[in-house]
Amino acid sequence: xxxxxxxxxxxxxxxxxxxxxxxxxxxxxxxxxxxxxxxxxxxxxxxxxxxxxxxxxxxxxxxxxxxxxxxxxxxxxxxxxxxxxxxxxxxxxxxxxxxxxxxxxxxxxxxxxxxxxxxxxxxxxxxxxxxxxxxxxxxxxxxxxxxxxxxxxxxxxxxxxxxxxxxxxxxxxxxxxxxxxxxxxxxxxxxxxxxxxxxxxxxxxxxxxxxxxxxxxxxxxxxxxxxxxxxxxxxxxxxxxxxxxxxxxxxxxxxxxxxxxxxxxxxxxxxxxxxxxxxxxxxxxxxxxxxxxxxxxxxxxxxxxxxxxxxxxxxxxxxxxxxxxxxxxxxxxxxxxxxxxxxxxxxxxxxxxxxxxxxxxxxxxxxxxxxxxxxxxxxxxxxxxxxxxxxxxxxxxxxxxxxxxxxxxxxxxxxxxxxxxxxxxxxxxxxxxxxxxxxxxxxxxxxxxxxxxxxxxxxxxxxxxxxxxxxxxxxxxxxxxxxxxxxxxxxxxxxxxxxxxxxxxxxxxxxxxxxxxxxxxxxxxxxxxxxxxxxxxxxxx
Amino acid sequence: xxxxxxxxxxxxxxxxxxxxxxxxxxxxxxxxxxxxxxxxxxxxxxxxxxxxxxxxxxxxxxxxxxxxxxxxxxxxxxxxxxxxxxxxxxxxxxxxxxxxxxxxxxxxxxxxxxxxxxxxxxxxxxxxxxxxxxxxxxxxxxxxxxxxxxxxxxxxxxxxxxxxxxxxxxxxxxxxxxxxxxxxxxxxxxxxxxxxxxxxxxxxxxxxxxxxxxxxxxxxxxxxxxxxxxxxxxxxxxxxxxxxxxxxxxxxxxxxxxxxxxxxxxxxxxxxxxxxxxxxxxxxxxxxxxxxxxxxxxxxxxxxxxxxxxxx
Numbered sequence: 014x015x016x017x018x019x020x021x022x023x024x025x026x027x028x029x030x031x032x033x034x035x036x037x038x039x040x041x042x043x044x045x046x047x048x049x050x051x052x053x054x055x056x057x058x059x060x061x062x063x064x065x066x067x068x069x070x071x072x073x074x075x076x077x078x079x080x081x082x083x084x085x086x087x088x089x090x091x092x093x094x095x096x097x098x099x100x101x102x103x104x105x106x107x108x109x110x111x112x113x114x115x116x117x118x119x120x121x122x123x124x125x126x127x128x129x130x131x132x133x134x135x136x137x138x139x140x141x142x143x144x145x146x147x148x149x150x151x152x153x154x155x156x157x158x159x160x161x162x163x164x165x166x167x168x169x170x171x172x173x174x175x176x177x178x179x180x181x182x183x184x185x186x187x188x189x190x191x192x193x194x195x196x197x198x199x200x201x202x203x204x205x206x207x208x209x210x211x212x213x214x215x216x217x218x219x220x221x222x223x224x225x226x227x228x229x230x231x232x233x234x235x236x237x238x239x240x241x242x243x244x245x246x247x248x249x250x251x252x253x254x255x256x257x258x259x260x261x262x263x264x265x266x267x268x269x270x271x272x273x274x275x276x277x278x279x280x281x282x283x284x285x286x287x288x289x290x291x292x293x294x295x296x297x298x299x300x301x302x303x304x305x306x307x308x309x310x311x312x313x314x315x316x317x318x319x320x321x322x323x324x325x326x327x328x329x330x331x332x333x334x335x336x337x338x339x340x341x342x343x344x345x346x347x348x349x350x351x352x353x354x355x356x357x358x359x360x361x362x363x364x365x366x367x368x369x370x371x372x373x374x375x376x377x378x379x380x381x382x383x384x385x386x387x388x389x390x391x392x393x394x395x396x397x398x399x400x401x402x403x404x405x406x407x408x409x410x411x412x413x414x415x416x417x418x419x420x421x422x423x424x425x426x427x428x429x430x431x432x433x434x435x436x437x438x439x440x441x442x443x444x445x446x447x448x449x450x451x452x453x454x455x456x457x458x459x460x461x462x463x464x465x466x467x468x469x470x471x472x473x474x475x476x477x478x479x480x481x482x483x484x485x486x487x488x489x490x491x492x493x494x495x496x497x498x499x500x501x502x503x504x505x506x507x508x509x510x511x512x513x514x515x516x517x518x519x520x521x522x523x524x525x526x527x528x529x530x531x532x533x534x535x536x537x538x539x540x541x542x543x544x545x546x547x548x549x550x551x552x553x554x
Numbered sequence: 555x556x557x558x559x560x561x562x563x564x565x566x567x568x569x570x571x572x573x574x575x576x577x578x579x580x581x582x583x584x585x586x587x588x589x590x591x592x593x594x595x596x597x598x599x600x601x602x603x604x605x606x607x608x609x610x611x612x613x614x615x616x617x618x619x620x621x622x623x624x625x626x627x628x629x630x631x632x633x634x635x636x637x638x639x640x641x642x643x644x645x646x647x648x649x650x651x652x653x654x655x656x657x658x659x660x661x662x663x664x665x666x667x668x669x670x671x672x673x674x675x676x677x678x679x680x681x682x683x684x685x686x687x688x689x690x691x692x693x694x695x696x697x698x699x700x701x702x703x704x705x706x707x708x709x710x711x712x713x714x715x716x717x718x719x720x721x722x723x724x725x726x727x728x729x730x731x732x733x734x735x736x737x738x739x740x741x742x743x744x745x746x747x748x749x750x751x752x753x754x755x756x757x758x759x760x761x762x763x764x765x766x767x768x769x770x771x772x773x774x775x776x777x778x779x780x781x782x783x784x785x786x787x788x789x790x791x792x793x794x795x796x797x798x799x800x801x802x803x804x805x806x807x808x809x810x811x812x813x814x815x816x817x818x819x820x821x822x823x824x825x826x827x828x829x830x831x832x833x834x835x836x837x838x839x840x841x842x843x844x845x846x847x848x849x850x851x852x853x854x855x856x857x858x859x860x861x862x863x864x865x866x
Contacts, residue, residue: 021596021597021656023656025591026736036789092839092841180795186789393824404774406829466569469630470630470633472612475614541859541860542860546864547863548865550866551866
């Protein structure tokens with residue numbers, strides 16, 4: 014039995030008590046975002062016709078758990094560091110860190126803005142306007158002008174979040190979290206108590222009332238899909254091979270439990286590591302569980318074939334408009350919209366959609382927050398000019414970082430909306446962040462040997478499996494998982510990014526980051542600053 | 555042009571102190587400035603049992619069989635910035651029952667560790683042209699100053715004007731009130747009063763360095779996780795709040811020194827421009843043995859020419 018006691022502390026600044034793991038969970042759960050990202054990417058399921066989302070989500074959850082182990086380890090080893098750029102720069106060096114982090118957390122997030130714009134359009138503007146009887150306006154939001162306007166709304170809101178500061182944004186986030194949870198609970202409840210017959214009736218009623226559809230729109234949707242060439246498989250068919258091919262899509266929402274995770278206060282030990290791990294782990298797995306429940310309820314009430322057919326038909330109108338079937342409901346088949354139709358009340362439906370949009374509003378600020386952190390860190394390291402990290406003394410707004418995000422985001426959003434083919438490049442959005450993750454995971458994997466003092470002083474050093482550091486083991490599994498996804502993205506047509514233009518575009522982004530770093534090295538050297546020494550360790554002896 | 559290396563909030567980490575002393579050779583600095591909070595926050599008893607020792611570090615129990623193992627553990631504990639004391643079961647029980655005794659043991663450990671640090675400084679910097687200034691912070695007991703004053707190589711900077719290669723510098727480690735009621739805290743008005751005579755003693759405040767442990771209020775150099783009454787970070791630490799000093803901010807805005815150096819808030823590493831003043835908080839990662847700091851080139855006539863935040 015142990016006799017050793019813990020430790021004694023004295024009066025000293027920063028000796029905070031452990032925070033609630035539930036708070037960490039909320040942030041991770043919101044970042045994975047079952048509704049905004051999850052429901053959106055699930056609609057791409059028919060692109061792998063024989064695949065099934067349910068096993069894909071579970072398998073992805075298993076592998077992303079290893080990513081959570083890795084990031085939990087990095088966070089506990091270097092608390093308060095703030096993310097990939099700092100971890101990579103301290104373990105791999107400033108140059109690699111800058112190129113990977115700047116591309117993954119700055120440049121590519123310009124491309125997330127029109128993706129967010131598109132999601133806002135299909136999950137907020139279009140369904141609410143259609144429900145309010147303005148089907149014409151709803152459909153306008155799927156036009157180039159509509160998506161561009163939606164993207165501008167995203168930019169405006171996200172810039173506002175940055176401007177008001179973390180304290181107020183965190184409060185907004187918490188409100189959005191609970192509001193969104195209540196709304197999602199209602200959607201799931203409707204799907205639970207509704208029958209398929211009631212849903213068919215509701216769908217046919219609303220399709221006729223809102224869009225003038227005639228006849229059995231529900232059945233027509235499934236038949237139109239078959240005619241188009243996609244025969245939705247039954248829910249019970251879950252072949253493993255094709256389902257695995259859905260993983261590179263499913264990571265669009267399940268890859269982010271570590272987004273923004275950090276650790277404040279003095280590290281007490283393993284319990285801090287476990288707390289960080291638990292927050293991300295449960296954020297991930299509650300989302301996976303929700304996904305499974307959602308799939309089951311969709312299959313029960315909407316009908317899996319209908320859900321898949323509706324998704325297939327919608328995306329056909331976007332990617333193959335010439336051969337696409339005519340839609341009974343010419344909107345993205347937003348599950349919250351469809352479930353809301355089970356209650357024959359306009360007011361209820363609009364309120365439900367408005368509350369469901371809290372999933373979007375509460376989480377959207379992360380698109381610039383992560384970028385702002387990287388821009389600040391790079392400016393403090395003198396790779397970027399000082400003005401990039403400047404904060405207005407009057408209103409405390411980080412004007413430089415906002416400028417570096419807002420202006421390119423608007424340009425990219427315009428190109429996305431108006432320049433045919435540019436949207437393909439935004440499909441690289443997940444890929445590029447995955448590459449940045451690779452950098453951090455490599456850093457974690459080699460940490461025990463690359464920075465032994467740092468590793469040994471961390472609470473994760475005591476975790477080993479068969480003599481191998483847990484961090485290294487989890488890093489190896491995560492690298493294999495990320496490599497699989499990267500390989501599929503760059504070689505398989507299904508994911509839309511395996512083309513020459515996309516590759517060139519991505520390389521340009523990486524080259525731009527490299528050029529900025531090299532210029533900074535030269536300019537700073539002339540000023541007497543050796544950037545190579547910024548992250549180099551001072552000898553101890 | 556003088557190259558200055560500034561670091562802060564080492565909190566007893568011997569690894570960081572040794573790195574600090576090696577910074578002149580590494581960065582080519584001729585002046586070392588250490589902001590406040592040199593002393594450690596935690597005390598770990600190494601329990602002396604009949605045939606072995608036991609210690610809990612980072613919530614893990616270590617059984618130490620030999621003197622060599624104990625010494626290695628003591629170095630490891632010091633690397634984290636904690637103090638270790640070999641004790642019997644009865645002595646530990648006495649500590650647990652007597653907070654006053656804990657304070658006294660802390661005091662002894664701080665003093666002996668600081669004396670050891672001053673000896674290390676003498677070994678590293680003695681006989682070199684490097685000047686080293688130290689200004690204890692709000693977490694440092696008043697006795698800290700007594701140890702530094704006795705050093706031949708380290709100069710105590712608290713409460714006075716010192717000249718750094720022609721650039722004047724004022725220093726104080728006092729801070730505005732914190733939830734922990736530490737040793738050097740006072741009201742904003744008292745902080746203003748504390749700084750006033752030093753500022754009055756400057757030839758030209760606009761060309762000086764203000765080495766003030768507490769960062770200026772709402773400068774982004776002072777954003778700390780908001781805490782509840784139980785001192786738990788709110789919302790998983792995501793909710794940040796400015797906790798700096800308005801007195802420090804007012805002094806900077808009024809006198810516009812060329813450079814202001816800060817610490818106190820470990821996670822608020824950064825740089826801010828407050829009017830013409832370049833304000834820097836290099837942050838602290840002492841518990842990981844990483845010495846965060848800043849390298850600055852400054853000139854009495856032209857002010858700051860370059861700076862860089864470093865993680866050594």
